[in-house]
Amino acid sequence: MEDRVSSLPYSVGRWTKDLDPFGIQLVIIPAHEAGTRAFADWLLLPYVQQRLDRIFIDEVHHLITDKNFRECFARLGDLTLAGAKYTLMSATCPPRDVPEILHILGITELSMVREIRSSTTRTNIQYTVEQCTNDNLYATVQSKFNSIVLQPDERGLIYASTLKDCDQLSQLLSAPKYYAPIDPKEKDKIQEEWFSGVYKWLICTTAYGEGIDYSKVRWVFNVRPQGKTSEVQQGGRAGRDGELSYSHTIFTTFPAHFRGLGLTDDPHGKAGLYAGYQMDTCYRFSFRLYDKETYPCAAIPGAALCGFCLEQVSNGVNLDGPAQISARVPLVPSSEHHVSQPAPINTNLRQMTIADSIxxxxxxxxxxxxxxxxxxxxxxxxxxxxxxxxxxxxxxxxxxxxxxxxxxxxxxxxxxxxxxxxxxxxxxxxxxxxxxxxxxxxxxxxxxxxxxxxxxxxxxxxxxxxxxxxxxxxxxxxxxxxxxxxxxxxxxxxxxxxxxxxxxxxxxxxxxxxxxxxxxxxxxxxxxxxxxxxxxx
Known part of the structure; x- marks a missing residue:
């Protein structure tokens, strides 16, 4: 994150208890420290509050997906007491999770919340899925790996869901591995060598799934992803330069899924992954968990065709325009919409402020x-x-x-x-x-x-x-x-x-x-x- 904001026209500093707030404009702090009492107390100091304009929380979906493992996320509500505006950012925050995130942060006045969304899928990414047996998994990955030729400035990422898969694939493909237990200095060295082109491919776990910002990642392999959220995050590393890129998911068995699974019981999107694997339609529809409206390849001008749509074209199906495939999957079925008379507006009400909301x-x-x-x-x-x-x-x-x-x-x-x-x-x-x-x-x-x-x-x-x-x-x-x-x-x-x-x-x-x-x-x-x-x- 520090590298990403270093190009901004602001003076940037990493938070410590002794940080001088008068010498910087943007404070960066890891989530595990932002949830501490020490930081909350620092944030409430008068001379800090006088200069505090906005709090940004990146990858805010972790408040839901990791709340059972990272206690610090549950304590971020203490930051609301500072009375500053929030900007909450995430590429994989389903609409269903927004109310709980606001509850965790202690934001009770919903009239002051503005939700801005864009499509989770990107038009320049081709999404494909491949199933194989457990015994043939590594051979399948190796075969796909050997078929790809990357240009000197292009890179590839192979995401594995377990350390064992990381180790095995790293040895098989002669590519470095990157995951949490590796010494931090060694991880920095691996990352730098990957950026500079010493290695074009990197085998990693989800620890590398967020925050990487290399524009020419051309291929991403998602090997046995544990949920739709990780598949989306990992695939989102590809094609940030706008050129045609590829997100290829390889799975062996359907993820654990039970009929009647509640939304709150599935923070990682296992049910969405399960449904996506069984879809007999455009794979972009499998991302509907994260969007209020989802569109297939045929309905998106210039979109790279997913594996399903490519197969349809090869079979002679005409995908010229949205008439061939339903172009919209509404968040709420139309039968559940009810038309009611508009309520009268009291024009004498005072406008709600941030101070009122806390x-x-x-x-x-x-x-x-x-x-x-x-x-x-x-x-x-x-x-x-x-x-x-x-x-x-x-x-x-x-x-x-x-x-x-x-x-x-x-x-x-x-x-x-x-x-x-x-x-x-x-x-x-x-x-x-x-x-x-x-x-x-x-x-x-x-x-x-x-x-x-x-x-x-x-x-x-x-x-x-x-x-x-x-x-x-x-x-x-x-x-x-x-x-x-x-x-x-x-x-x-x-x-x-x-x-x-x-x-x-x-x-x-x-x-x-x-x-x-x-x-x-x-x-x-x-x-x-x-x-x-x-x-x-």
Whole structure:
């Protein structure tokens, strides 16, 4: 991306915490950093907001396709609080996904959203599909590869869906491979050699499917693509100079597909790929998932004929004009259109602004911050009295109760809470040992390293207050009068707190957005606000 924008007439800088916003006009930041609290806080600094005009998100479809793997995408809604205009870009964002993307970003005022679309297919690309057996896959790729002659400045890309296929094809075709596990310096070297012509072909995975911008990619092989989205992205690398180019898909079996598959259950377009393989019509129709209107080769002036249309021509079928093949596939069937009387327009309404549109998001964030502050205050109260039991009991601290259970079933309740499957929160992560949020003000709680198990030594509260917020929850549960006040504060049915089974079920409820607090943390704040605020002040 930095290479692509370097030719623009702007001063460009890559974001760091110490970046001086006055010296640059365009800030570039990877998505995994844009979803961090550090960047969101930097973006909200007054001197940054004064200069911020627009936020661009490239390849925005990843908010849908990768949301289960890249938690940072789900946190990009924090950027909406900056109150800047968005420009969202993607070549493979189906119309069906737009509402969910807007929801993730916290954009609730749809009247301010303008959707601009052009055809996903390009007229200068010839789309062809070939099926072979698993045993004959590599031989099929090799045969097609050997039949192609590239000019000195032309390039070819072969996309494989697995590392194994990459390795095998790289060895078979004597072409370099490019995928994520390769050392970054080695990848840079491979890419540079491919650009300069040391190698004309490159074997790669989808890691190279987006962002490449070499204009004379003449051939793209899509070997066993996992979905229509990856096939479209990969094929889109071809022919950026406007010359005739080729996107050739080779598959062995139909992708996993089940009848009745819901749209939201298929973010990668497996169903679209499945339908495309079985089509007995122009292959351009298989791209209809991404377009509001889709047209066949015959209806597009100057379009390169796809494999199906070429076969029709060879069989003597006249494709002269759209009359031979349906020229339009509407997004909504005509039978579902209903004509209604236009609603009267209130001309006295004030025009909606960007600032107006973020008010609900800002209010929700303020509530979230208030909850986190309540947990901070609760911890301060416990630390000031040096005893969670006495805080909950409302008594002066003594050492006589240390060996006593606060109520009859206390040990059982503690075991149930320890076994409670409180879901992880990508928006408000907390320590599973003590339930303290990692970002709690005044407490520097280290975040565990990726792939490493959290140990008691990693928790700064474990020495003085082991499992402190789990302990508080168990203590509060043993006092029905406090539980009633907490339920009232949370505006939920007190029966949910009447037994440990329904209570732990409530604690285990998943969190769906950045403005929702996990129930175990919401409970602690509610306890502090409903039972301790007056006694503290």
């Amino acid at each position: 008010i609900p998001h800002q209010k929700a964030r303020n509530v979230t911050n208030e909850i986190m502050q309540g947990i901070t205050n609760l911890l301060s109260v416990i630390q000031s009295r040096d005893c969670a039991r006495c805080v909950v009991a409302g008594t002066a601290h003594t050492h006589s109760h240390v060996s006593e259970d606060p109520y009859k079933d206390y040990n059982y309740i503690q075991r149930r809470l320890n076994a409670c499957n409180v879901p992880a929160s990508q928006f408000h992560p907390f320590c599973f040992l003590c339930w303290a949020p990692y970002r709690i003000p005044g407490l520097v709680h280290p975040v565990p390293q990726l792939g490493c198990q959290l140990t008691p030594d990693d928790c700064p509260l474990n020495g003085s207050y082991p499992g402190i917020f789990r302990l508080v929850t168990a203590l509060v549960f043993g006092r029905p009068e406090i539980m009633r006040e907490v339920a009232k504060y949370l505006d939920i049915d007190v029966e949910i707190f009447s037994n440990i089974f329904s209570f732990t079920t409530w604690l285990s409820k998943d969190v769906g957005s950045s403005n929702e607090i996990p129930n175990n943390l919401a409970f602690l704040n509610a306890y502090y606000r409903s039972s301790l605020t007056e006694s503290v002040h």
